[in-house]
Amino acid sequence: MSRYPYTRLFLQSEHSIVIAGPHIQVLDTNTGDVLHSTGKCEEDQIAPGPIRCAALSDCGKYLATSGDDKKLKTWQVDDLKLLSSRVLPKKPTYINFANHKDILVADKFGDIFRYQLHPSSNESSSGCERDALSSHENPSGGELILGHASLLTTFLLTADGQYIVTADRDEHIRVSWYPQGYTIESYCLGHQKYVSALHIPSFSSRTLISGGGDSVLKLWDWMSGKLLRNIDVFSAVEPFIAVKAPKKKREWKNEDEDIEPFEGKRGRRKNKGKRKEKRSGNDGDAEESQNSAIPEGQPGEVSTEESEVVFVVHRIASILSPVPRIVFSVVGATAIFWFPMNDDSEACIQHEPFYKPIIDFTLEDNGSIWVLLDADRSSQGGWSSKGESDDSNLVEVRRWTLDNFTASDPPPLALALNSCTLPATQADLKVLDLYLDLLALPKHFEAEDRTQDLSEMGVDDVATADSGSNDGGITKRELGRLKHKQALRRLQEEVGRGASLDFEPLPTDSKRVKSGGRGDTLALGMDGA
Amino acid sequence: MPKRKRTTSTAAAAAAMMSNATSVLPQKKHYRQRAHANPFSDHSLVYPSSPDSIDWSIHYPAFVNQRPSFADIGCGFGGLLITLAPQFPDTLIIGLEIRVQVTQYVQDRITALRATSDNYQNVSVIRANAMKFLPNFFQKASLTALFFLFPDPHFKIRKHKARIISPTLLAEYAYVLAPGGIVYTITDVEDLAQWMRAHLDAHPLFQFVEEQELRNEGKGPILDAVYSSTEEGKKVERNAGQKWLACFRRIEVKRINT
DSSP states (O other), rough: OBBEEEEEEEEOOSSSEEETTEEEEHHHHHHHOEEEEGSSGGGGSSSSSOOEEEETTTTEEEEEETTTOOEEEEETTTTTTEEEEEEEEOEEEEEEEEETTTEEEHHHTTTTEEEEESSOOOHHTTTOOOOOOOOOOOOOEEEEEEEEESOEEEEEEEETEEEEEEETSSSOEEEEESTTSSSSSEEEESSSSSSEEOOOOOOTTEEEEEEESEEEEEEEETTTTTEEEEEHHHEEEEEBBOOOOOOGGGGTTSSOOOOOOOOOOSOOGGGGBBOGGGSSSSSOOOGGOOOOOOOOOOTTTTOOBEEEOOOOEEEEEOOOOOEEEEEETTTBEEEEEEEEEOOSSSOOOOOEEOOSOOOEEEOOEEEEEEEOOOOTGGGGGSSOOHHHHOOOSSEEEEESSSSSSEEEOOHHHHHHEEEEOOBBOOHHHHHHTTHHHHSSSSSSOOOOHHHHHHHHHSSOOOOTOOOOSSSSSOOHHHHHHHHHHHHHHHHHHHHHHHHOOOOOOOOOOSSSSTTOOOOGGGGTTTOOO | OOOOOOOOHHHHHHHSSSSGGGGTTTOOOGGGOOOOOOOOOOOOOOOOOSSGGOOGGGTTOOOOOOOEEEEETTTTTTTHHHEEEEEEEESSSEEOOOHHHHHHHHHHHHHHHHHHHHHOTTEEEEEEEEHHHHHHHOOOOTEEEEEEEEEOOOOOOOGGGGSOOOOHHHHHHHEEEEEEEEEEESSSSSSHHHHHHHHHHSSTTEEOHHHHHHHHOOOHHHHHHHHSSSSSHHHHTTOOOOEEEEEEEEOOOOOOOO
16 A cells, blocks of 8 residues: 655644645654544545645644645644635745744745735635736735745745745745835845745854755845855765656657646656656766667657756755754755855765655754655665665654764654555555656746747848758848848948947857856847757 | 738838938838737746846947946837937936847847947847846846836736736836836826726835926936837827826835834
C-alpha cells in the first residue's frame, strides 16, 4: 500500500502538526501519539486535493491551509476543528500569518490579500459580484495589500512587522510597507531567474537572503536594495539533484497521465528513465548516462523522455545554535546544505546527505533538523538508493554538533511519524506532484514571439538580409524597410558623420537570455532570434 | 502575419513633404503589428536585471551620465516622443513599447531623424513589458512624468486585469516617480477613462490635478502633445471622437503606524 509523504511539519513544545497530502495530523510532541487527524474525518472535511500551503499562527493555536481547491481554511490546533473556509480569488502560492491575527495569502496572479483570522460578518457580504471598476475578483472580501504582475512565489514580514518582502517568478524582490503595501520602499534587483525562497536571519535582521533559479544565493541590505554578496551554491548542490524536470514539449501533452494540466503537464515520471540535458555542464552522474541513445519521433514513450536539471531553492532558514548558520534545501535534491553566516570568509557550502529527495525541513532551536523525505520515490522506478540509512523513513532527525551532524536516537515523535503513515493511492500521489515547481517556475517562451524575432533579422542590415534563418527570401515589408535604411546609410556617408549617428550597437548574439548585469544587453528594442 | 492595408499614414505623408528626408524616414506600413500583446505571457524580452546595469549612453550618445525623466508607457509609433523632443531638448525621454515591429519603427524613425536634424538626441525607445519590468529600468523617484496615452482598453471584464492602470501597478508607478511628478492619462474610451480616474483617485500616493493648474505651471506644451501628438489622438480627431484627459500628481504620505 502506498502512503502519503509528509510535506510540512510544525514543531511545538506540546502539539506538533504534520501535513500529508490532503490531511492534517496533530501529534503529542513528547509521546508521538496522534491526537487528531483529518484522516479519520468525514469526507467533506478533507480537501479534495493536497494541501499546498500551510501556516501556523505565532501563538501556535491556529493553522491556515489551502490548496488547488482555492479554499482558505483555518483550523484550531487543539482539537483540529475547522473554524472557517473561505474561497480565494486565485490559486494560492504561499500563506503566512501576520501580526498574530491576520492571514496573508499570495497567489498565482501575483497579489497578496489579507484576511482576518476570524471572518467578520462584513467580510462575507462583499460577495462575488464585480462592478465595472473592480480590478480583482474578491469572493471573500480580502484586503488587497499589493500585487506583482507575475506569479508571486513567496513573501515574508520583517521582524518588526513594518515591511513585507515579496518575490516573484520574474526575478523581482520588492520591499513594501506593511500594511500600506502601496508604498514600495525598495527593490532588490539582480536575480537572473525566478526567486523562490526568502529569509531574514533573526541574528542579522537587516540582511535578506534570497534564492531561486540562479546558481547563487544573494545577500541584500533589504532596506536599500543593495546587493551585499553572492554565495555560489549550485556547484555544491548539483550532484544531489535527483529529480529533474521533464523537458516541456507540446506534442507530449496528450499522452500525459490524467493529471489536471498545470500550465502544461508534468508528472512524477522522471524516475522511469531519463536523460540529462547536454548543456547542463558536468553531468558526471554515472547513473544518469544509461539511455544516451534516444529514438526519434516516439514522444509517447515515457522511457525516452528528456529531462533537464532545474534548480529551485525551496527553503532558506537559519539557526543560531551551536553557531549561526544558513540552512537551505533544493527541490528534488537529496541533501540539506548549510554555510556559516559571517562576512569575511568565502562561504563554504557543506551538506548532509539523506539519499532521498528532501521535501521540506524544520529547524529546532536546540540545533536539531527534521527532514521530510520523499522516501518511496525509489520504489517506483530505476532510481536506486545507495544510502546506508533506513530507506523507508519519511522523517529523519539529526542534531548539529559544532561541525557536523549526529544521528541520535530518534525522538518518539519521529518514530510515530514514520510508523503511523496515511494510506494513499497511486492516483493520489500523482495529484500530489511534489515537483510542480520544476516546471512552473522556469520560463517558456511563446512560439509567436520567436517567429517575430526571426522575421526581424533580415531587415537589420544589408549583410544579414539573406540570412538563412528566414523562410526563404525577403518579404515585401522587409524590402521596404531596407530601402529606407540604405537611403539613410547613403545620407550618413554623404554627410560624413556616419558611424556616430548609427546608434545600434546590436549585440547580435545576445538572446532572450539576459546576460547578466551589463549595459549591452539593452539593445534598443532588439531581440535576437 | 497578415498585412494590413492602410491609407497613407501621417508620418509617411509628412516625410513626403520633406523632400530631403523622403526615403530616409521609415514607413509605418512596413512595421504593422496587431494591436494587442498579452502582458502576462513570457515574451522573449531582453531587459536589464536592474536599473544599475543600464548604460543610457547607448540610447543618448549626446548626453553623459543622464537618465531619462519622462517615460511614455506604450509609446506606440512614437508620436509623443517626437513631438516633445525638440520642446524639451535637455530632458531625456524614453518610450516603452511591447510590440517588436512597432518598437523597431520608432527606433528607425529616431535614427533617421537624428541623421537629418540636430534634434532628437534626447529621445529613445525600448521594447519592454512595462507591467512586469518597469522597476528594472527606472530607479526609485527618477522620473518626473509618466504617460499613459490611449492605452489598450481591454473592454471585457475578464481582461480588466490586463489594463495598464490597476491598484497594484500604481504602486510601481509611484515608486519610479519623484514626488511632484505627474502621471498623464488620456483615452477616447469612456469606460476606461472612468476606470483610470477611479483607481488613481483611490490610490493614496496620487492626487488629481486640474488641467489648468498644469498649464499654469508651464506644462501646456506637454498637455497639447498628450492630446494630439499620437497616432491614436489624431485618429480620434479624424473621427470627431471625445478624449478624456486626467492627470495626477505623485504625493508623499506619512506612514500610518497601527
